[in-house]
Amino acid sequence: MHIARSLYPVGLLAAALMLSACSPDAAAPAQPRSVKLEAIGAGSADAASHFVATLRQEHRADLAFENGGRIAEIAVDVGDRVRKGQVLASLDVEPARLRLTQAEANLRAATGQAKERQIQLQQQQAMFEDGVVSQASLTSAQVAHDSAQSQLRVAESDRALAARALRQSELRAPFDGSVVARLLQPQADAAAGQVVVQVEGQGQPQAVATLPAAIAQGLTPGSLVQASRADANAAAFTLRLRSVSSRLEGGASVQAIFDVAEASIPLRSGDSLMLSLSGASENDLSVPLPAVIAQQGKDAVFVYDAKAGTVVRRPVKLGPIEGERIRVTSGLRSGEQVVAAGGAFLSDGQAVLPLRAASHLNDAGRP
Incomplete structure (x- = not known):
């Protein structure tokens, strides 16, 4: 009986251990955490090497009248070919002609007055030398003469401006090209500087793209890139970099201008192009913003070790x-x-499981 009593506690301990081993609340090994991975350079470079550009002509102009007025005629419409110097639109010239007539009359009056003041000054000068008039009279004549000369110069400027306004009552094509937009109609009142027609040149297309500053730094004027129209099955052609803006837009991008070096397909202004640039280099890598961890003032990322299955x-x-x-x-x-x-x-060193791209929503009810 003494032996049986001594073995009793041992049996209770063994039973407790067996129950704890069979308990569903027993600690299980930690499962690897699923994470989304991104390959640096190889995967992201392909996505980052294509950029959208817009085609335009090198020569383009928004034409407007220097002085406002009523439009008498618009001689062209959208799609019309124009030659340099050709009249595209004109204002009602009667107001400009009347202002020119008025300015010429004012000029004649100012000229006559200036001549009269000149004669009076000469007379006062002669009499002053003879001691007939005082210095004050001579000074007054000199002031009147100078004022008349100033009025003459004002009248001459007014006449020149009126003549210019008459000449500028016509819009002429600044270069050979075509009309791409007609924004006003005859008999409409155009304000000074309000665009009436838009014209573009021909044969010198350019592509304008906004590129990340890091990629633009690797380009030099004369660099060749491949491009294609955004529509499907479009043939590729070559662009040559003309220039890169020195100003940042949005804090991280710059504008780049490309000339079309060779193109076997017709290109039109406004076409959307897809540029293919070289991928990222060892010195031109980037990661998504959420990938960066900042702790104690130091930046870090978690790199996946495929062999160990850890980060x-x-x-x-x-x-x-x-x-x-x-x-x-x-x-x-x-x-x-x-x-x-x-x-x-x-x-650091935690086991992870790369997240698959396929959806597992249908597996939610499975054990």
Whole structure:
């Protein structure tokens, strides 16, 4: 009985251990966390190497009357070919002619007055030398003469402006080209500077694109790029870079202008083009903004180790933000995979499971 009593506690302990092992609340091994990965350089470069551009002509102009007035005639319509110097539209010239007549009359009056003041000054000068008049009389004659000369110059300027207004009552084509827009109709009142017609040149098409500053830095004037129209099955052609703007737009992009070097298909202003530029280099890598983790003033990303199935925290140096991405100047190599989002919930060396692109919504009810 003494032996049986001594084995009793041992049996209770063994039973407890067996029950705890069979308990459904027993701690299970941690499951790898699912993460979304992105390949740096290899995967993102292809997506970042295509940009939209808009085609335009090098020579283009919005034509407006320098002085407002009523439009008497518009001699062209959309699609018409025009030659340099051809009259495109004209204003009612009667007001301009009347102002010119008035200015010429004022000029004749100012000329006569100036001659009269000149004669009076000469007379006063002669009498002053003879001691007949005082210095004050001579000074008064000199002031009147100078004032008359000023009035004459004003009248001459008014006459020149009136003559210019009469000449500018006609809109002439500044170069050979075609009319692409007609914005007003005859008998309409046009304000000064209000666009009446738009014209474009011919044979010198350009493509204008907005590129990330990081990619634009790798381009030099004369660089050749491939382009195609946005519509399907469009043939590719070559563009040559003319210039890159030195001003940033939106903080991270610049405007680039390309000349069409060779094109086997007809191109029209307003066509949308797709430019194909070279992909990212080792010094031109970027990651999504959510991929960056900032802790204690240091930036880092989680890099996926495919062999171990884990992620490694990697310090990086960052560059400028480009839209929803940020450049990485050091710390990553092209082809490496980083966690695109959710890095704040990971730890260094943690096992992860790459997230598949396929949807698992239908598997929600499965065990």
